Amino acid sequence: MSNTKISRLDSGAPDFLQTLDALLAFESSTDDAIEHAVADILRDVRARGDAAVIDCTRRFDRMDCASMVELELPRSVLDDAYASLSDAQRAALAEAADRVRLYHERQKQDSWEYAEADGTRLGQKVTPLDRVGLYVPGGRASYPSSVLMNAIPAKVAGVKELIMVVPTPGGERNPLVLAAAAITGVDRVFTIGGAQAVAALAYGTQTIPQVDKIVGPGNAYVASAKRRVFGTVGIDMVAGPSEVLVISDGHGNPDWVAMDLFAQAEHDELAQSILLCTDAGFLDRVHASIDRLLAEMPRRDTIAISLANRGALIKVRDLAEACDIANRIAPEHLEICTEDPRALVESIRHAGAMFLGHYSVEALGDYCAGPNHVLPTMRSARFSSPLGVYDFQKRTSILDISEEGAQKLGRIASVLAHGEGLQAHARSAEMRLKD
Amino acid sequence: MSNTKISRLDSGAPDFLQTLDALLAFESSTDDAIEHAVADILRDVRARGDAAVIDCTRRFDRMDCASMVELELPRSVLDDAYASLSDAQRAALAEAADRVRLYHERQKQDSWEYAEADGTRLGQKVTPLDRVGLYVPGGRASYPSSVLMNAIPAKVAGVKELIMVVPTPGGERNPLVLAAAAITGVDRVFTIGGAQAVAALAYGTQTIPQVDKIVGPGNAYVASAKRRVFGTVGIDMVAGPSEVLVISDGHGNPDWVAMDLFAQAEHDELAQSILLCTDAGFLDRVHASIDRLLAEMPRRDTIAISLANRGALIKVRDLAEACDIANRIAPEHLEICTEDPRALVESIRHAGAMFLGHYSVEALGDYCAGPNHVLPTMRSARFSSPLGVYDFQKRTSILDISEEGAQKLGRIASVLAHGEGLQAHARSAEMRLKD
Numbered sequence: 001m002s003n004t005k006i007s008r009l010d011s012g013a014p015d016f017l018q019t020l021d022a023l024l025a026f027e028s029s030t031d032d033a034i035e036h037a038v039a040d041i042l043r044d045v046r047a048r049g050d051a052a053v054i055d056c057t058r059r060f061d062r063m064d065c066a067s068m069v070e071l072e073l074p075r076s077v078l079d080d081a082y083a084s085l086s087d088a089q090r091a092a093l094a095e096a097a098d099r100v101r102l103y104h105e106r107q108k109q110d111s112w113e114y115a116e117a118d119g120t121r122l123g124q125k126v127t128p129l130d131r132v133g134l135y136v137p138g139g140r141a142s143y144p145s146s147v148l149m150n151a152i153p154a155k156v157a158g159v160k161e162l163i164m165v166v167p168t169p170g171g172e173r174n175p176l177v178l179a180a181a182a183i184t185g186v187d188r189v190f191t192i193g194g195a196q197a198v199a200a201l202a203y204g205t206q207t208i209p210q211v212d213k214i215v216g217p218g219n220a221y222v223a224s225a226k227r228r229v230f231g232t233v234g235i236d237m238v239a240g241p242s243e244v245l246v247i248s249d250g251h252g253n254p255d256w257v258a259m260d261l262f263a264q265a266e267h268d269e270l271a272q273s274i275l276l277c278t279d280a281g282f283l284d285r286v287h288a289s290i291d292r293l294l295a296e297m298p299r300r301d302t303i304a305i306s307l308a309n310r311g312a313l314i315k316v317r318d319l320a321e322a323c324d325i326a327n328r329i330a331p332e333h334l335e336i337c338t339e340d341p342r343a344l345v346e347s348i349r350h351a352g353a354m355f356l357g358h359y360s361v362e363a364l365g366d367y368c369a370g371p372n373h374v375l376p377t378m379r380s381a382r383f384s385s386p387l388g389v390y391d392f393q394k395r396t397s398i399l400d401i402s403e404e405g406a407q408k409l410g411r412i413a414s415v416l417a418h419g420e421g422l423q424a425h426a427r428s429a430e431m432r433l434k435d
Numbered sequence: 436m437s438n439t440k441i442s443r444l445d446s447g448a449p450d451f452l453q454t455l456d457a458l459l460a461f462e463s464s465t466d467d468a469i470e471h472a473v474a475d476i477l478r479d480v481r482a483r484g485d486a487a488v489i490d491c492t493r494r495f496d497r498m499d500c501a502s503m504v505e506l507e508l509p510r511s512v513l514d515d516a517y518a519s520l521s522d523a524q525r526a527a528l529a530e531a532a533d534r535v536r537l538y539h540e541r542q543k544q545d546s547w548e549y550a551e552a553d554g555t556r557l558g559q560k561v562t563p564l565d566r567v568g569l570y571v572p573g574g575r576a577s578y579p580s581s582v583l584m585n586a587i588p589a590k591v592a593g594v595k596e597l598i599m600v601v602p603t604p605g606g607e608r609n610p611l612v613l614a615a616a617a618i619t620g621v622d623r624v625f626t627i628g629g630a631q632a633v634a635a636l637a638y639g640t641q642t643i644p645q646v647d648k649i650v651g652p653g654n655a656y657v658a659s660a661k662r663r664v665f666g667t668v669g670i671d672m673v674a675g676p677s678e679v680l681v682i683s684d685g686h687g688n689p690d691w692v693a694m695d696l697f698a699q700a701e702h703d704e705l706a707q708s709i710l711l712c713t714d715a716g717f718l719d720r721v722h723a724s725i726d727r728l729l730a731e732m733p734r735r736d737t738i739a740i741s742l743a744n745r746g747a748l749i750k751v752r753d754l755a756e757a758c759d760i761a762n763r764i765a766p767e768h769l770e771i772c773t774e775d776p777r778a779l780v781e782s783i784r785h786a787g788a789m790f791l792g793h794y795s796v797e798a799l800g801d802y803c804a805g806p807n808h809v810l811p812t813m814r815s816a817r818f819s820s821p822l823g824v825y826d827f828q829k830r831t832s833i834l835d836i837s838e839e840g841a842q843k844l845g846r847i848a849s850v851l852a853h854g855e856g857l858q859a860h861a862r863s864a865e866m867r868l869k870d
Contacts, residue, residue, distance in 0.1 A: 088850050089850055089851075089854055091850075092846075092847045092850035092851050092854075093851065095847050096847055096851060103557055106547060106549065106559075107559070112541060114541065120804075122538055122804065122805050122806060124541075124542070124806075125780070125789070127784055127785075129817065129818055130784065130785075130817065143855050144851070144854065144855065145851055145855065176854050176855075212817040212818040213818045231673065231813070231815065233817075233818065234815070234817075234818030234819060238666065253866075255866065256863070256866050256867070259859060259862050259863040259866055260863050262859035262862075262863070263857070263859040263860045263862075263863045265859070266857060266858070266859040266860070267857075297858060297859055297862075298856075298858050299857075299858065299859065303859065341835075342835075345560070345833070348831070349562055349565065350562075350565075350829075350831075351831050352831065352832070353831060353832035353833075353834060354560070354831055354832070354833055354834065355834045355836075356833070356834065356835040356836075357835060357836070358867075359836045359837060359838050359840070359841035359867055360834045360835055360836040360841075361836075361841070361863050361864060361867060362863070363848050363852060363860040363861070363863045363864040364834070364836055364841065364844045364845065364848050364864060365832070365834050366848070366852075366860060367844075367847060367848040367851045367852065367860075368844050368847040368848055368851065369555075369557065369834050369836060369844055370557050370834075371557060371559075371832035371833075371834060372832065375832070378666070380666065380669070381829070381831070382564065382565065382647040382668075382669075382829075383564055383647040383648045383668065383669030383829060384669060384829055385829045385830035385831075386830060386831075386832050388830070390825070394785075394811075394816070394817075394818060394819055394820045395820035395821060395823070396783070396785075396786050396787065396788060396789055396816070396820075396821075397787070397788035397789070397800070397806035397807065397810070397821050398780070398788075398789050398791070398806075399788060399789065399790045399791065399795045399799070399800050399804050399805075399806060400776075400777075400791040400792060400795055401790075401791075401792070401794045401795040401796075401799055401804060402794060403794050405794065406794035406795075406796070406799065409799040409802075409803050409804055410796075410799065411527075412527045412530050412531055412802060412803040413798050413799050413801070413802040413803055415523050415524055415526075415527035416524075416527050416528065416531060416579070416580055416802045416803065417798060417801075417802065419524055419527075419579065419611050420578050420579065420580065420611075421733075422698070422701060422702075422734075423701070423732060423733050423734065424694060424697035424698040424700070424701040424732055424734065424738065425698045425701070425798040425801060425802075426798070427694050427697075427698075427732075428691070428694040428695050428697070428698045428796050428797070428798045429796060429798040429799060431688075431690065431691050431694055432691070432793075432794055432796060
């Protein structure tokens, strides 16, 4: 008899798809009070710069500071944080950083150009962003691994200046986060956070230079601020709760699967862990493992609520159906724990990351395998990608049209421009024609 | 004596940068009435589907329709539109489409994977989006070239279903737009528009399937609706007014430069045309050309207002300074009309597209050279790129970790997970360790 509450579904049930959709439904609500507070802070920082940031930081983070200088951490503080770690932590952080760098170097894109017979040359120039802001949350959700995953692709892309902001409420600093900043080559660190930090990066202040893009996770205030400054600067995605979907054919160790579901559920109560399995007996064994292992977990309360409200153990007809359901879910993380996981790769169209086989556990990807852990959530894997070097590069089209090329192209452009009623377009093309 | 009103600036003036920034400043205002109307329409379409779309279309587009079937154009209507064009128009459209396709095929990205010594394989799987919605405005700003520039990269990427929406107020259809849909292989066309069309594509209705991304330009209602559905579906950028920046060393034909400035200014009164030149005499000659040529332009009223309010002829010290100013502006279109345009390419870091030399006129790029004409506006070339095949592809990380690899990686992950207080993460990695 299983005790732990988690939905048990069967894909053969007549109402299965509605039940599944209800389980997946998540609406990131917008809170009017937060929206108004954020709008006020953005306006204030834009108008008063440093002074507004200092006021907010005194008020929200209880920091006793008089000037922005006090809110910037010198390089030596980062280096000291790195030196203060245990040997094991230092080694783990460095190895993880090396592996993440190695993987991301493969994502770098190069400029290209090609020539046509008449001498016209067309191409695309790829350049890094000049300056990027990296938001790192303070407190409970302050993860050094996030610093690695955001900073390394930016540096691999060639971003010249990477500015990190991290709130330190009451002055409390996280040495692992600062150490991660040290080894990834973050250029400047300010101990500010919230909407005021986003505003400072987006608009620039007397002390903080305007950046071109802001990346990194944050709370509802940070998310709202990022949405509002989008356009003035680039932003990465606004992430939803984290999700894992496991596909199993009944082989493997049920304890491993249970723990993988826990690893997602322990993030927060909204995190989502779902298992699809062709074998009803295996689902029972995983449920039993959940019952047995849950008590050992320090974050068991969070895990239990997450599994009860958002988790599911689902019996599916076969692996083909499992893939169909996976594509409908478009999960952030997909573990394929089957005897022949490669056989399913072609059938999966939407997923942030695929983990193949019993040893490809999500936690390895979260920290150190190499690929990025910033992944599309809430079905956005249908149209977006893991954070990568490409998010810190941009493209410029190159058009180098020869005199001869302009003859041929000018006639085409002229016809189409007249068709659109844009006569100056037509004339500027026609003026280059020789006859 | 020049008559046409346009700012004449000198980079040597003490207040030059403030004057330039004021000229560039453009705030896309949000209108409360529009915001509320759009929110209502989205809610209605989400709740009532087809019925709401039909109601809106009757009301806003004065269409006498009773069901969605009447609002879908069969393939034969598109083919008839193509057949109805003049031979010259058909040829121009086909040649433009071929060239745009050829260029964009170079942007296609492939999946990759690499193996490590212990058998671990890491990679990235690239897949097309399943289904994309293409918004095409009705009326004055209805451009067949936009259909080419949005539809072709989607099809090159491998998007299986491309659904176009185009309002036909009062039933009036644009044959060039429908012909462009025919030759680019658009799969379905609905004669709907506004926020109701965006909502239908984003949420799906009984007749219109939910898409994964919505691209294409639109008015303030469409822009607001796109911003609001972002997250449920992907969107392209919300574009600002179009801009051209011309860099000149005083060589070339002043009439050509004047007409290139007109070609931008004729779009609308907010369009921005700026010339940077090292030669004061050439600036005078361009100004004289503007005076002489303006009267001939059918859209002279729009051009005159655009040049007076947003245009500028700017004397710069040298070409190096011109490049600095260009990087500050980060223009959508940059024409480099100098004797050696290639010499400046390295110095330009931010531009949507660069047009090199006197024959690389923007109008050729707008229609048929090959590169996309959907480009980042309002300084967003600092962080974003031309529309491309990459906007219709997405990536999935592949992690295929060997048993041996899991030993090495598991130890690193365990250390870092404990450091972050995520014990289930640590345990799921540790469970794969052999000792």
